[in-house]
Amino acid sequence: MGEYWPVPDTLAYLAGRWRAERSVRDLASGDEGVFTGVTDFAPLDGGGLLHHESGTFVWRGVGRPAERTLRFLPGTSPGGADVRFADGRPFHDLDLTSGRHIADHPCSADLYRGEFTVRDADHWRTVWRVGGPAKDLVLTTDYTRCPRES
Template sequence: MLKITDFEGTWQISRVITDRLAGQTGQLDGVATFTRTDGNTLAYVEEGTLQLADGPKLQATRPYRWHFGDDVVAMTFADGSAFHSFVPEGYVEGTEHDCGDDTYAVRYDFIPWPRWRAVWVVSGPRKDYTSVTEFTR
């Protein structure tokens, strides 16, 4: 099982977003930085350049908190509200997150460590997209 020290530091990220509702694809390239804030918590901040279809390139940033327990990571939004949790090993599903009528479902692939991937499938009346993020050192 991966530990907090395995994630600390800076990762290159490359994300492909396939938006079925809008009929377009987007790309985000940047970095994700994990910084320890206490004994079992990492502050996660991703920063990058996002381009949706042929639109302009935009600067994007998103913060989260990763709280490491004995065998699970509980991920929260920066304000501390719950997002989802997962076991940091192998090829594993995280818990789903409901946002209004839309549902966020994630699967992590840690098998090719130190490369890893997060695949989000978001569905509902307002959203229908898949987001695949590759993390590399």
């Protein structure tokens, strides 16, 4: 799909505030939804970043507040990250040193496959394809770095 922008350190790249715009498509029903909000990557005591996303998710014409929290910890590979749910359970690894990463996360009988691509210093994207007996979804999120406050 084109050009990727390698980053030497995944956690250093992600640190800060990002505007997030996510489309959610249910391939089985044809329904579509949109999340708009912000994602903050704030320093965690002991290293890593606390990822907190908040905004509004509109599904079938109804908007609701939505949020989630993840932990991005230093990974096993140099420049990589170990992504965990808020309660500490493993989610997936993340290594953006080549500008692109594929990660899998089994969830019950469904499989989440994420593709992460860095476009430049201020833009990156995730595309999660979720397939299995319970879900048939594509979630595409575009992140744009918010200007630093002086």
